[in-house]
Amino acid sequence: xxxxxxxxxxxxxxxxxxxxxxxxxxxxxxxxxxxxxxxxxxxxxxxxxxxxxxxxxxxxxxxxxxxxxxxxxxxxxxxxxxxxxxxxxxxxxxxxxxxxxxxxxxxxxxxxxxxxxxxxxxxxxxxxxxxxxxxxxxxxxxxxxxxxxxxxxxxxxxxxxxxxxxxxxxxxxxxxxxxxxxxxxxxxxxxxxxxxxxx
Amino acid sequence: xxxxxxxxxxxxxxxxxxxxxxxxxxxxxxxxxxxxxxxxxxxxxxxxxxxxxxxxxxxxxxxxxxxxxxxxxxxxxxxxxxxxxxxxxxxxxxxxxxxxxxx
Numbered sequence: 350x351x352x353x354x355x356x357x358x359x360x361x362x363x364x365x366x367x368x369x370x371x372x373x374x375x376x377x378x379x380x381x382x383x384x385x386x387x388x389x390x391x392x393x394x395x396x397x398x399x400x401x402x403x404x405x406x407x408x409x410x411x412x413x414x415x416x417x418x419x420x421x422x423x424x425x426x427x428x429x430x431x432x433x434x435x436x437x438x439x440x441x442x443x444x445x446x447x448x449x450x451x452x453x454x455x456x457x458x459x460x461x462x463x464x465x466x467x468x469x470x471x472x473x474x475x476x477x478x479x480x481x482x483x484x485x486x487x488x489x490x491x492x493x494x495x496x497x498x499x500x501x502x503x504x505x506x507x508x509x510x511x512x513x514x515x516x517x518x519x520x521x522x523x524x525x526x527x528x529x530x531x532x533x534x535x536x537x538x539x540x541x542x543x544x545x546x547x548x
Numbered sequence: 549x550x551x552x553x554x555x556x557x558x559x560x561x562x563x564x565x566x567x568x569x570x571x572x573x574x575x576x577x578x579x580x581x582x583x584x585x586x587x588x589x590x591x592x593x594x595x596x597x598x599x600x601x602x603x604x605x606x607x608x609x610x611x612x613x614x615x616x617x618x619x620x621x622x623x624x625x626x627x628x629x630x631x632x633x634x635x636x637x638x639x640x641x642x643x644x645x646x647x648x649x650x651x
Binding site for chain 2: 408415416418421545
């Protein structure tokens with residue numbers, strides 16, 4: 350494990366990332382439950398969500414561990430990597446839809462594939478976390494998200510009693526709640542670390 | 549048999565080759581920037597020690613020091629300069645030669 354990975358790990362033991370991601374997933378579910386509120390929800394997510402996250406990092410993490418800014422990758426290679434990644438998982442989702450759906454041409458079935466798609470999307474953040482922290486355990490996030498997404502998709506796909514967004518809302522709410530719960534456990538443990546004395 | 553290393557040609561940068569400064573630079577090399585609280589926590593150095601070595605590294609243009617008020621407290625942020633990164637990479641190469649000399 351490199352020094353950078355060790356520092357990254359230390360700064361992610363506060364549970365704030367899990368709390369942030371979990372809250373965003375739950376709010377995201379709200380977009381599909383009440384589309385009329387989408388403007389307010391997106392504003393909360395993009396403006397207040399990030400502000401609150403930064404404020405909590407400043408109030409909780411920084412006094413205990415100090416301030417650190419990690420090196421970030423930017424540029425064309427990241428952009429093309431993302432385009433390639435999303436192209437691959439969209440293709441996989443489409444192929445799975447064609448194979449397992451009774452009616453691939455029905456647009457509602459495309460929406461019902463969203464939990465499966467979301468599960469595959471989680472490979473991206475998982476692999477990034479494994480790379481940055483050196484901890485292979487982060488692959489469990491992708492494994493969990495993919496399993497849950499696949500199960501929910503299988504249950505809802507060819508079942509007309511489910512609305513087109515039902516599976517996605519359930520998926521986001523369960524995943525969001527799991528993330529928030531994990532975040533709270535990490536946070537409670539983290540705040541026991543004593544605050545460092547000032548310079 | 550590997551290439552013979554000439555000890556006389558090995559040049560370890562004196563500014564880096566000091567335990568406290570080496571620890572500080574090792575940490576700053578791993579991140580984009582970090583404050584002195586982070587340095588203190590990771591190195592176990594005293595505030596006085598950190599202050600004196602940070603000044604030396606700043607004078608040697610290895611690091612940039614920024615002071616700002618954040619959350620009603622002074623935050624002293626340290627960031628390795630490009631020159632500092634290059635010097636640290638060169639230092640590591642030279643140190644590797646020393647380690648390999650007796651192997």
